[in-house]
Amino acid sequence: MKKRLIDIARLAGVSKATASRALADSPLVREETKLRVQEIARSFRYQPNALAQAVATKRSGILGLCIYQKNRPYFAHTFFGPVLDSVLEEAGRNNYHIVLAISSSEEDTFDEHFIKDSIDGAILISFAPQHAVTEFARRGIPLVLVNALIDSPNNAFILDDNYGGARALMEHLIAERGRRRIAIITDRLSHSSYLLRYMAYMDAHREHGIPIYENPAVRADDLWHGYAPPEAEVLALYGLKPPDMLGTPVVLRSTSPEEGRQAMRMLLGSGDAPDAVFATTDSIAVGVLQAIREANLRIPEDIAVAGYDDIEAAKSCVPPLTTVSVNRCEIGRLAVSELLAQIAQPSSPSRMRIVPNRLVVREST
Amino acid sequence: MKKRLIDIARLAGVSKATASRALADSPLVREETKLRVQEIARSFRYQPNALAQAVATKRSGILGLCIYQKNRPYFAHTFFGPVLDSVLEEAGRNNYHIVLAISSSEEDTFDEHFIKDSIDGAILISFAPQHAVTEFARRGIPLVLVNALIDSPNNAFILDDNYGGARALMEHLIAERGRRRIAIITDRLSHSSYLLRYMAYMDAHREHGIPIYENPAVRADDLWHGYAPPEAEVLALYGLKPPDMLGTPVVLRSTSPEEGRQAMRMLLGSGDAPDAVFATTDSIAVGVLQAIREANLRIPEDIAVAGYDDIEAAKSCVPPLTTVSVNRCEIGRLAVSELLAQIAQPSSPSRMRIVPNRLVVREST
DNA sequence: TTGTATGCGTTATCAT
DNA sequence: ATGATAACGCATACAA
Numbered sequence: 001m002k003k004r005l006i007d008i009a010r011l012a013g014v015s016k017a018t019a020s021r022a023l024a025d026s027p028l029v030r031e032e033t034k035l036r037v038q039e040i041a042r043s044f045r046y047q048p049n050a051l052a053q054a055v056a057t058k059r060s061g062i063l064g065l066c067i068y069q070k071n072r073p074y075f076a077h078t079f080f081g082p083v084l085d086s087v088l089e090e091a092g093r094n095n096y097h098i099v100l101a102i103s104s105s106e107e108d109t110f111d112e113h114f115i116k117d118s119i120d121g122a123i124l125i126s127f128a129p130q131h132a133v134t135e136f137a138r139r140g141i142p143l144v145l146v147n148a149l150i151d152s153p154n155n156a157f158i159l160d161d162n163y164g165g166a167r168a169l170m171e172h173l174i175a176e177r178g179r180r181r182i183a184i185i186t187d188r189l190s191h192s193s194y195l196l197r198y199m200a201y202m203d204a205h206r207e208h209g210i211p212i213y214e215n216p217a218v219r220a221d222d223l224w225h226g227y228a229p230p231e232a233e234v235l236a237l238y239g240l241k242p243p244d245m246l247g248t249p250v251v252l253r254s255t256s257p258e259e260g261r262q263a264m265r266m267l268l269g270s271g272d273a274p275d276a277v278f279a280t281t282d283s284i285a286v287g288v289l290q291a292i293r294e295a296n297l298r299i300p301e302d303i304a305v306a307g308y309d310d311i312e313a314a315k316s317c318v319p320p321l322t323t324v325s326v327n328r329c330e331i332g333r334l335a336v337s338e339l340l341a342q343i344a345q346p347s348s349p350s351r352m353r354i355v356p357n358r359l360v361v362r363e364s365t
Numbered sequence: 366m367k368k369r370l371i372d373i374a375r376l377a378g379v380s381k382a383t384a385s386r387a388l389a390d391s392p393l394v395r396e397e398t399k400l401r402v403q404e405i406a407r408s409f410r411y412q413p414n415a416l417a418q419a420v421a422t423k424r425s426g427i428l429g430l431c432i433y434q435k436n437r438p439y440f441a442h443t444f445f446g447p448v449l450d451s452v453l454e455e456a457g458r459n460n461y462h463i464v465l466a467i468s469s470s471e472e473d474t475f476d477e478h479f480i481k482d483s484i485d486g487a488i489l490i491s492f493a494p495q496h497a498v499t500e501f502a503r504r505g506i507p508l509v510l511v512n513a514l515i516d517s518p519n520n521a522f523i524l525d526d527n528y529g530g531a532r533a534l535m536e537h538l539i540a541e542r543g544r545r546r547i548a549i550i551t552d553r554l555s556h557s558s559y560l561l562r563y564m565a566y567m568d569a570h571r572e573h574g575i576p577i578y579e580n581p582a583v584r585a586d587d588l589w590h591g592y593a594p595p596e597a598e599v600l601a602l603y604g605l606k607p608p609d610m611l612g613t614p615v616v617l618r619s620t621s622p623e624e625g626r627q628a629m630r631m632l633l634g635s636g637d638a639p640d641a642v643f644a645t646t647d648s649i650a651v652g653v654l655q656a657i658r659e660a661n662l663r664i665p666e667d668i669a670v671a672g673y674d675d676i677e678a679a680k681s682c683v684p685p686l687t688t689v690s691v692n693r694c695e696i697g698r699l700a701v702s703e704l705l706a707q708i709a710q711p712s713s714p715s716r717m718r719i720v721p722n723r724l725v726v727r728e729s730t
Numbered sequence: 731t732t733g734t735a736t737g738c739g740t741t742a743t744c745a746t
Numbered sequence: 747a748t749g750a751t752a753a754c755g756c757a758t759a760c761a762a
Contacts, residue, residue, distance in 0.1 A: 002482070002505070004755060015733045020757060030731055045503075047476055050483040051425055052755035054416045055738045062464070074453060076446030085439045088467060097478075099427070099464045100453060111412055113462075118415040138410075140367070257681055286681045293683075316622055316651045318658075318683040369739060380749045385741060395747055417739035420754045482755095 003046045011044075012037045023048070054118070063091055063339060064122040066101040066110050068129075074102045078283065078311040079328060080125060083146065086332030087123065094340055096120070109135035121339045124148060127191065142342040144335050149192035151234050156338040157352040158331050162193050163240065165324035165357040166200030169278065169306050172322070174208050177304055177365055179276035181213045184249040185263045185288065186280035192234075197280045197308060198249060199240065205247075212247035217270035237352070252284065260287025268295050275303060276365070282307035282314045282323055289317055289364065304365040320362035331355050368409045376409075377402045388413070419483075428456055428704060429487040431466040431475050433494075439467045443648065443676040444693060445490060448511065451697030452488065459705055461485070474500035486704045489513060492556065507707040509700050514557035516599050521703040522717040523696050527558050528605065530689035530722040531565030534643065534671050537687070539573050542669055542730055544641035546578045549614040550628045550653065551645035557599075562645045562673060563614060564605065570612075577612035582635035602717070617649065625652025633660050640668060641730070647672035647679045647688055654682055654729065669730040684728035691722050 009019035014033060021029045022037035029037075040046075054060040065087055067080055075084050084098075091098050101113040109132040110122070121142040124132070128148040136143040137154065144156045173179045182201075189195045205212050232242050250267070252259045260279055267273055268291060279285035285307030292303055299305055299319055307314060310325035334353055342348055374384035379398060386394045387402035394402075405411075419425040430452055432445055440449050449463075456463050466478040474497040475487070486507040489497070493513040501508040502519065509521045538544045547566075554560045570577050597607050615632070617624045625644055632638055633656060644650035650672030657668050664670055664684055672679060675690035699718055707713055 005757095006755080016756080017734080017758075018732055021732090024757090028731070033731085045476070047482060047504075049420070049755055051416050051419045052738090053757075055414070055420055055740080056755080056757045058738070060416055072450050073446070074450045075440055076450045081438070081441030081446050084465075085437050085441045088439055088465060092467070097464050097466075099462050100449075101462075102453060102457070111410070139412075290681070313678050313681055316655070316678055317681055370741095371739080381740085382742085382750080383748055386748090389741090393747065398747080414739050417754090418741075420756085421739080421741040423754075 003044045005046075005048065008037065008041050008044065008046050012040050060118055060120055061095065062097045062099055062119050063336070064101055064110070064113075064119040065098050065125070066103065066113075066122060067125045068103050068106060068108075068127045070104045075100065078309060079147075079326070082328035083125060083332040083335070086329045087336050090333045090336035094336070096336075096340070108132070111135060111139070121343050123335045123339060126193070128152075140346075142339060142346065144339045144342070146331060146335050147193050149196075149234055149238060151237065153350050155350055156335075156342060157350075158335045158338065159238075159352065159354050160193070160326050160331060161354045161357055162196035163200045163238070164354075165326070165359070166197040166278075166280075166308065167204060168359045169308070169322075169324055170201055170204035172359060172361065173276050173278065173304060173306060173365065174204060174210070177276070177300070179304055180210055181274045182276040182278060183213050183215065183267055183274035184247070184278045184280065185252065185260060185284055186249050187252055187255045187284070189249075189251060194280050196238070196240075197278075201249075201278055202247060213274050214248060215267055215270050215272055215274075217266055217272075218248050218250055255281045255283045257283055257287035257290065260284035261291045262287075264288040264291035265295075268292070268297075273297075273303065276300075277303060277305050279305065279307050282309045282311045282321060285321055285323070285364075286313055286317050289319075289321070293318075300363070300365050306365050310360055314360075314362070319364050322362045322365040323360055325358045325360045327355050327357055368411045370411075370413065373402065373406050373409065373411050377405050425483055425485055426460065427462045427464055427484045428452075428701070429466055429475070429478075429484040430463050430490070431468065431478075431487060432490045433468050433471060433473075433492040435469045440465065443646075443674060444512075444691070447693035448490060448697040448700070451694045452701050455698045455701035459701070461701075461705070473497070476500060476504070486708050488700045488704060491558070493517075505711075507704055507711065509704045509707070511696060511700050512558055514561075514599055514603060516602065518715050520715055521700075521707060522715075523700045523703065524603075524717065524719050525558070525691050525696060526719045526722055527561035528565045528603070529719075530691070530724070531562040531643075531645075531673065532569060533724045534673070534687075534689055535566055535569030537724060537726065538641050538643065538669060538671060538730065539569060539575070542641070542665070544669055545575055546639045547641040547643055548578050548580065548632055548639035549612070549643045549645065550617065550625060550649055551614050552617055552620045552649070554614075554616060559645050561603070561605075562643075566614075566643055567612060578639050579613060580632055580635050580637055580639075582631055582637075583613050583615055620646045620648045622648055622652035622655065625649035626656045627652075629653040629656035630660075633657070633662075638662075638668065641665075642668060642670050644670065644672050647674045647676045647686060650686055650688070650729075651678055651682050654684075654686070658683075665728070665730050671730050675725055679725075679727070687727045687730040688725055689722050690725045692720050696720050 006016050009016045019037050022034040075081055106129050123144045125146045128145050133152050146158045184201050186194050250263045277288050279288050288305050307321050307323040310323045314321040314323050371381050374381045384402050387399045440446055471494050488509045490511045493510050498517050511523045549566050551559050615628045642653050644653050653670050672686050672688040675688045679686040679688050
């Protein structure tokens with residue numbers, strides 16, 4: 001019933017080798033026989049066994065897309081989802097398949113998952129522990145890191161311009177909107193993306209010579225949970241120096257409207273409210289908006305609110321949110337194209353590509 | 366450098382066969398040698414070549430997750446995304462991998478994509494053309510259909526209780542909120558999910574003996590674009606009869622806030638506004654809310670708005686949206702478990718599982 | 731231009 | 747309990 005290459009070959013009266021060549025459209029086979037083989041293959045809807053092809057050619061045509069994420073959302077995530085979509089598009093254009101992997105443990109190096117010498121390359125999004133990167137290298141699997149800043153040679157990096165985007169946003173708040181008491185509410189700074197956004201926040205203050213907003217309700221020792229100071233070597237890769245002054249941001253344990261709402265309530269309840277809030281994700285900002293509305297304050301007149309990411313909700317929330325629009329589409333596309341380049345030319349040098357973003361001013365500032 | 370099974374075997378001083386058995390923890394091998402082989406394998410971080418295993422065992426451990434979607438979002442979609450997440454969870458729990466496929470053409474049967482006898486089973490979400498289902502059957506690939514209502518034997522179906530959910534929502538609007546002029550704004554009815562929601566809307570009116578809301582601005586011939594009447598046989602599978610009366614819903618070309626906004630503007634501009642709107646997706650409802658706010662009408666006092674799906678934005682929009690919460694998580698989980706059951710027992714009968722949903726009343730009604 | 735023979739890295743069968 | 751050896755389905759180096 002199910003036809004193999006040898007069946008097609010017999011039906012066409014040729015050998016397996018010739019049939020194989022004919023189906024691969026090799027110039028080594030006479031046009032006439034080529035057409036005959038192809039016609040027979042088509043009439044039986046023959047499809048080669050991709051797995052057998054893979055073991056023979058040592059090329060599976062499969063790319064792995066991996067994220068470290070303890071809980072949902074995994075790919076139903078405002079960043080991972082759109083990146084996945086463009087990864088799929090670009091991979092499809094080049095006839096590659098995408099297999100997904102999630103790991104809840106930072107110890108994991110994904111070799112239990114799907115590595116097993118069966119993927120041609122991998123993309124790691126948003127978090128990449130050193131030992132995982134090492135393991136991929138050891139197995140000779142080309143790797144591209146997205147929005148993860150670590151000190152690693154021979155890998156390509158695709159990064160949103162977190163620092164630049166946050167700087168532009170801060171310029172908007174300080175120079176265009178004249179805000180001077182700007183609070184920052186952020187997810188953990190151990191993640192390089194948030195760290196860079198935070199550093200932009202600090203640097204903007206310094207350059208404009210205005211003091212960092214401090215709130216007695218925010219106790220640094222409570223709130224910096226688990227934050228390790230940025231490593232100078234890693235920052236240097238990005239052309240940055242460790243911040244020479246530190247504020248006390250409100251550091252959340254995760255990114256969610258509910259956490260943002262509670263954080264903002266705390267700031268409002270302290271009786272020393274800011275005149276602007278930089279929430280380092282739109283998701284947090286949505287909760288911040290809620291808290292301010294519930295306190296019957298006006299946005300942006302009393303408190304301006306800005307987010308980061310430009311997720312769907314940023315357009316439909318009330319008021320629509322000023323934010324930094326991250327080019328997730330381009331990030332996914334570049335990740336695949338860099339990966340394919342590395343697969344084609346395994347010895348190509350490590351490259352870092354910083355993807356520009358765009359400040360989107362809406363009605364919340 | 367890269368170790369194969371034979372290398373491990375030699376190092377352990379045994380044959381390939383014994384090594385293979387030892388690593389598979391076969392009872393056929395002496396405990397002592399088993400431990401020796403396993404220890405050596407571990408020390409060299411040996412990982413078997415999954416592709417070679419797959420050709421030998423005729424089992425790849427890969428499941429395909431396919432959607433027909435012309436444009437983005439693909440998996441960054443309010444339904445596909447969360448379903449994908451729970452598919453990944455459930456597949457991972459059973460040591461299966463997921464490879465994704467999108468097709469922009471209804472003609473496509475996915476055999477060009479990844480079928481090629483290399484997946485153990487497939488899940489088709491939200492749309493399943495007959496010939497694609499036939500092709501999967503022809504190739505002997507177990508298939509599960511999610512939220513797609515077609516007449517097909519030997520396949521498992523997982524369906525949100527679209528009809529029941531929409532009925533509950535209509536009961537809420539009519540009985541609890543006393544609304545009598547209820548407009549419906551929906552994506553194309555050629556999709557069974559929307560069709561079932563629409564039928565619930567019609568049936569609720571009939572049973573309560575209240576007339577369907579009609580608006581002169583809505584011209585049926587313009588708006589039913591491409592809608593084919595429901596096929597009785599397919600509906601019968603679901604225990605339903607074709608509607609014995611028809612309204613003129615506002616039928617959109619897609620699901621988006623912007624389309625919803627424009628549709629609602631049209632209704633408002635007609636001078637004959639409804640007192641409630643059933644938007645068959647939350648995404649549409651978000652746009653409806655905007656249009657009503659822009660017209661300075663009160664929600665829900667002047668016009669109540671209800672959606673369907675319970676996407677993230679439903680909680681954070683203003684006012685928070687009354688909607689039907691679809692159990693996407695359970696849908697994805699069931700899809701995988703049904704598929705695995707079918708893989709294990711290829712001759713098991715076709716099953717239809719309807720996943721309950723939940724009416725969530727918020728402040729928009 | 732075509733065919734033969736070998737290799738890819740496993741698992742499975744059949745001896746021993 | 748272990749080892750040869752044959753599948754698995756394809757690609758390809760080498761011969762012809």
